[in-house]
Amino acid sequence: MSTAAATHTSGASAHGETPILSLVEITKKFPGVIALNKVSLDVRAGEVHALLGENGAGKSTLMKVLAGKHTPNGGQILLEGEEKVFENPKEAKKSGIVLIHQEQSxxxxxxxxxxxxxxxxxxxxxxxxxxxxxxxxxxxxxxxxxxxxxxxxxxxxxxxxxxxxxxxxxxxxxTPKIVVFDEPTASLTDHEKPVLYEIINTLREQGVGIVYISHRMDEIFHLSQRISVLRDGEYNGTVNTADTNEDEVTKLMIGRSLELDHASKPKDFGENMLELRGLTVDGVFSDVSFNVRKGEIVGMYGLVGAGRSEVAETIFGLRKISAGEILLDGQVARLHSTHDAVAQGIALVPEDRKDQGLILGMNCRDNMTLAGLETVSTNGFMKPAAEKSVYDKYQQAMKIKTPSWRQKVGNLSGGNQQKIVIGKWLHTHPKLLILDEPTRGIDVGSKAEIHALIKDLARTGYAVLVISSEMPEVLGVSNRIIAMYDGKVTAEFDGDAVSEDALVQAITGQYVTGADASADRPVT
Structure with a gap:
């Protein structure tokens, strides 16, 4: 059961049906695009009102208008029946509107x-x-x-x-009247999430109206009373949470049902591309051993702080090895820096794409070629035609949605930003592709596209290591799963046979092996 299940709050608003907040036909235009087109929405006192939509649908833009970060081109903001015009976030806060940012400020x-x-x-x-x-x-x-x-x-x-x-x-x-949570659990641990849910329930009891933006459907259905959906910058309907289901909401978001791919996973893999033997970084993780074969997707699952990202960083040359060794394609890899890792065919799509994977002020084309500048330059001079060719190749292959290559990456949706990061590394033609939280903060439609892309890459022979905090993601894409707890590998499972209970036990240090264990045991 989800941790959210313990704080199920669906039902009628605790403080009546009268809206504490009304957004009336809000319109916001940016150069070359209408981000919001006459969007109307109301929030009642003491309710959690979920706001859903694909990346780029306008959710964050609407909330930034509410919080005084953007000035609307049309429409009204009514707070307790009184029209408000906010020149800046400070004025919005004084009126009782607080925005908890997805991008930390x-x-x-x-x-x-x-x-x-x-x-x-x-x-x-x-x-x-x-x-x-x-x-x-x-x-x-x-x-x-x-x-x-x-x-x-x-x-x-x-x-x-x-x-x-x-x-x-x-x-x-x-003392807020409205609190906007924009993807608040995207980076929280399982221990921290219930604390957040308690805070939300306390705010509700105090009559605070809450707008909750998340791509995690389990949270939406356990926390919210109503769900509103935006699509392509326009309002697409509101439903009572208790009267709907995930499929109906998904149809409102993306115009179709989302067929989850749970097909049987391939078993025919090549030789080891990556092998870790007793890998240790003192004070961080110890004695980590596993392998990834050509054409195989290996998932790493564990709580935040278990050491998963640190293992990936070590493979990528970001951390100094205290003991053990890394073998790449059968040879001991000497990785003293990220330059060594890239030169030997290792690519890392980092957890934080905005700070570590992209230069947000640069355009799409320049970001796409950053990891392989030597392929698009001669004697230190860039070749624009070669850069454009690389961009066009991966833009088309991954269906990246952007008006042109000149668009700043910072203006793209999260899903399209992530595709740029992946394309940047595919351009280096790596032997091993490591993806750390590949769909964090990405909508369900883009998430399905990235999952399909990961599987396609494996089918073409890539060795893929996927690190994720989401159990459905790990179970959905992995051929094998490595569970970590407190800096150690606690179990290894076949992706087809593992049970959710055994996986949870493995990442919380409770996994049992031996005669008393369940049918799910570490793979030997």
Whole structure:
């Protein structure tokens, strides 16, 4: 059962049917595109109103209009029946509207406490910051969220999941009327999600209206009372959560049912492309051993902090090996840097595509060729025709939706950004492709396309290692699954035979082997 199941809240709004917020025919235009076309939406006091749509449907743009980050070209914002015009986010916050960003907006060089109270630091005599009060009140909020890190910690030192908790903590500083959660669990651990759900239920009980944006249907159906859908910048309907199902909502989002591919997985693989033997990085993970064969998809599953991404980074030359060895295509690989890894045919699609995989201010073509500049240049001079040829090849092969190669990558949807990152690495013709959280923050339609792409790559002979925190994803694409817990490999399963219970036990350190074990046992 999903962790969300424990906090099922579907049903009538706790505070009546009168909207606390109404967005009326909101229109927003950017150069060359109408992002929102007369979108109307209302939110009731004490309800969780889910907002769904494919990447690029306009969800985040609509919420940024609400939060004062974008000025609409038309329409009205009514808060408790009164029309509001927000010139900036500070005005929206003063009115009680808080947006918890999908793209984290923290200041890395400042402490957790300073980020939580940014713009409203407690002051004492002489207009000086009251540091004692700042850290006391920040600690109280962090305790409510059951966070283990200090208010004095620097944000730059925190993991993505902990940064997300700081974003949520900022919302609790105010007395909000509307809180917008934009993909709040995309980087949270299974331990942190129930804490978020408790906070949401507490806000509901206080009469706060909540807009909840997520691509995770289990969360939507357990947290929300109503679901509204946007498609291509237009409103496409609202349904009561209790009266609908996932298939109906998916049809509203993408215009068709989504057929999940659970076909039997191929068994005919080539020789080992990757083999890890007792790989250890002191203090991070230890004695990790497994292999990936040509044409095979191996999934790595575990909780955030289990060591999965760190193993991938080590294979890619980002971490120094303390013990053990990496073999690539039967030969011991000497990987002292990422340059060595790329030169030997290893590609890594990172977990954080915006910070680690792309240069958001550059156009699509230039991002696509970044990992293989030597193939599109002569004597240090770029060859535009060669760059365009590379872009056209992967744009067509992966059906990347963009007006032209000149479009800045930062303006693309999450799914199309991820395809750019994958295309960038395919251009290097790698032997081993590592994908870390390949569909994080991506809508169901784009997710299915990327899953199909991963399987197609394996069928053409690529060795693929997929790291994911989503059980359906790991089960859906993997030929074998490596489970990790606390820096160690706890079990290895055949992708066709593994049960969800055994997989959960393996990633929480409870897996049982031997005579008393279930039918699902580590593959030997």
């Amino acid at each position: 923290l200041v890395p060089e400042m402490s957790v406490a300073e980020n939580i109270f940014l713009g409203s630091l407690p002051k004492k005599w002489g207009n000086r910051v009251d540091w004692k009060t700042l850290h006391r009140e920040s600690t109280e909020i962090l305790d409510r969220l059951k966070c283990s890190f200090s208010s004095k910690a620097m944000v730059s030192e925190l993991s993505i999941a902990k940064k997300q908790m700081v974003e949520i903590a900022r919302a609790l500083v105010f």
